[in-house]
Amino acid sequence: MATVTNTPVSDLLKSFKLKTKQQELLIRVSILCLVYILAFIIRLFSVLRYESMIHEFDPYFNYRTTLYLTQNGFYDFWNWFDYESWYPLGRIIGGTLYPGLMVTAVLIYRILHFLRFAVHIREVCVLTAPFFASNTTLVAYFFGKEIWDTGAGLVAAILIAICPGYISRSVAGSYDNEGVAIFALLFTFYLFVKAVNTGSLAWSLASAFGYFYMVSAWGGYVFIINLIPLYVLVLLITGRYSMRLYIAYNCMYVLGMLLAMQIRFVGFQHVQSGEHMAAMGVFFLMQVFYFLDWVKHMLSDTKLFQAFLRITVTCAVAVGTIALGLGMLSGYISPWTGRFYSLLDPTYAKDHIPIIASVSEHQPTAWSSFMFDYHILLFLFPAGLYFCFKRLSDATIFIVMYGLTSMYFAGVMVRLILVATPAVCLISAIAVSATVKNLTVLLRSKNKGVLTGSTKGSSSSKASSKALLDQSQPFQKNGAIALLFGAFYLLSKYATHCTWVTSEAYSSPSIVLAARGAHGNRVIFDDYREAYFWLRQNTPADAKVMSWWDYGYQITAMGNRTVIVDNNTWNNTHIATVGRAMSSYEDEAIEIMRSLDVDYVLVVFGGVTGYSSDDINKFLWMVRIGGGVFPVIKEPDYLVNGEYRVDKGAAPKMLNCLMYKLCYYRFGEMLTEYGKPPGYDRARGVEIGNKDIKLEHLEEAFTTSNWIVRIYKVKPPNNRW
């Protein structure tokens, strides 16, 4: 490549000139840098559109705990007993959360302060998720490199940087466990695959630590601790057992288990809960395998070995089953949790645990959201699987299994699309990279001549394509160019789609609502913060606020008031009590509220603005959850012919229950839309059925400017009775 010249200047230039390898490295590094930056900045839409703020519901809890951690230090955080939530039960925060996220954010905060960047902890929290998304792209690169080649790694990094499935959970402000957990998940998998490939103790130790970080960050670690044993099992069955695998798995499992036990929330679950038993079983199976291998090595007689094998396997299985059965019976091994069941059987939650089924992100995924979140990756995924199967190795088997299992889970629950995203990106990257590489090789080999074409890469696929190419020489180059353009077109479409989705759909903080006005202008509804600010300013410091659990975290974090239930749905009975109060008549509800010392009741109402995820639309879940614990609440009482209505044809109980009264109090006299009667509910598009609502034990305390949040005060008991 380098041209030969005589001048000293060009000599100097020549010394700067890079060899092909170095050039490639430079390009690769600069691409990675760009991807790193791109992954970060695409997630800043929300900051530009709104402001640097925490989004959604759970992030407010994480923010509040992070704030506590920065102010009070780690030990106080660890021992924090929060009496502002779950009144009057309280919640041991330190023992019921995954501290990884908070510790990470505080660490970043401390480092920045050490470097004399005086940032506020909120900014760190807002930008934690984008920062970790950037890091994930790097991991994706290395992972892709490990399972296929550097090209696939680069493509994977690019794909995952902008994939909407991941962006949905990692935009700036989405300060949630998943933000760091996906990084940790992918990193652990990468390290484990690396450990399996190399058989090195160091890598497998690293993967144990990666696993530890994952356990500290998110409950989704259960996926890792089940996928890896499954993978090992598949390798064992397919006869790919090796010493590398033995070392990688044993070290990772034993150390990972010991480390995971250090997280208070996980504790002894690793040895006691049904969800973790697969890993333990595979661990013992590995030992049996190793032992058999050794015996086989010692015994030369195959017949003898066969007999021995039979006895050993029978014994091992019997012992394992008896141990598991005894453990289950004695209650030492806890059965699977509802969440886990609902993953295996998508209909389980709907029938048994309404509280899990009520969460929108636990719903089965609609087809459209696959298209929305994956776009072309959905088509590239099977192609990638094809390539993986064509070049089976320990690593590709892993990614195939990761891809298939997580795809299944993504189909069961909307939020698990997130877990599937890295696998989908990686497998698609393999498809893209392999296709483009094949095509370019075709083009180049045409130029250089057929024979010099195959120099590297997988020889078998190349050979076949070469054979094909030999027969159809005239069209092959054009076809390749057309296909390349097609790929380019698709990928650029993917990029525009991702940008559009990010900017339009996934950057809304959901605590500030935006709508288009009649003239196309942007209307901002900041009612939530208005209400929480009102609570903070106008109520006694120890006032107890009852609301549906969705708003609990926000009320404690922003309103700084005690709540009865919140988004940490650990106590179903307590939530059901609130659900029962909301679905009872007012004089029954007041008894419940008095017993819980409730001072204020907060409801979210979208009838004026047409905001559809309000409490009236969530109300049936309150009835179901309340009815699940208190059978006096019956769902059919609120329905008319199985239909949920709020207009004149609604069930009488519906029209007079507390939630209805609180939402529609004084609404009957309000004109919401031109040409419609007063009391026209815009969220449901009907005129309400009970316009004359009188409250006896509650009084309206505050209603925000767009009526989205309404707060009522519980009156003291009557003086004379």
Add this chain to the structure above:
Amino acid sequence: MHSLRIADRSPTPCSPRRFRHQVPLHLLQFPQSRLRPRIQVVPLHLLQFPQSRGFDLEFKLADDPKIALQRYGRYLYDALILFCPSVERFGGSIDLAAIIDFFDSGHDLIIAADSNASDLIREVGNECGVEFDEDPLAVVIDHISYAVSETEGDHTLIASDDLIKSDVILGSKRIVAPILFRGIGHSLNPANNWYVLKVLSASPSAYSANPKSKLSTPPTLIGSAISLVSIVQARNNARILITGSLSMFNNRFFRSGVQKAGSQTKHEKSGNEQFLTEISKWVFHERGHLKAVNVKHHKVGETDEPALYRINDELEYSVEIYEWSGTSWEPYVANDVQVQFYMMSPYVLKTMSHDKKGLFSTSFKVPDVYGVFQFKVEYQKLGYTSLSLSKQIPVRPYKHNEYERFIPAAYPYYGAAFSMMAGFFIFSFVHLYSK
């Protein structure tokens, strides 16, 4: 004036509600206006008794166009006496709602009804939890325990001594002479009011009917279900006295002797004066008023109040309770004051001991349950103002470093772990370097 004296005696903010506003203590009284003019001059004793105890009395006619209970949002009076059984409408700004508001904001009330009581007075009574006989002409008649009088056969003048047994309400001196009563009876309506109590009830032989007409249907109000005088102490400790007889306040009744039918003893003087004086003392919070101050709690061996407790902490709780004697705050003495350690239900319920100087205290162990607890004192005793104290206190679980570091039961496990480590080390050593 009187109010200043009271203010001097009760400097703490926990003093009874009625002394909090340092306005002169007024009693507003409505003598009957035109309808029954004689009453205007009659109840001389009554007019004296509150005055002699240091109250400012203001008399207004019921149809006075200027009467008002409050001005610029503040009440002018601490108590209201309604001696106008047949008034249909007050002059000025007073109506049923105003009277109820007056009471609900913590002021006291004496209502005297009579036969022919007006709807307004009946409604006031109704709001307070009593129902007067619906027949406007009905009076309480008792053919057995009537008062012997000059007119033979008049059994509407009743001599009753069926009093509530409470020294707090009626004073420690026993009321010996029967109380003369002539007027309408009423019944209590506990569904409407939990706090209403019979003070003077009719004898089992009494009934309520129109004496002028023949009894065609059985009377609805009979026997000791008939209440002659009732009291109410509401949630906010405001007190009401309701009676169905205006004439029992009458001077003639105060002074006249009384002999109960069938009884030989003839009392020189009826019990009316003593009864009404004593019960008015109760109504005007001169007796039976408690206050609780200095609620304190701390761990045993410490003095500072902690922000929260740990499970299984030993703690001490104390509260000072005083009783208003009419002139000063005296230590309250009782053996039945209980404190609850409460979270949705009481986890600890202990009777507090006292030192005869008003300090009630107890100590107990925080239960092994964490959460937001309350110290609750719910003291409701007949005749006394109710004490309802609650103080929120969170109880946290153990911190990670508050458990025992080494427990004897675990020594075998420690031993196992360390011997295992040592054994593994030796094994590795032998395995690697032997031979």
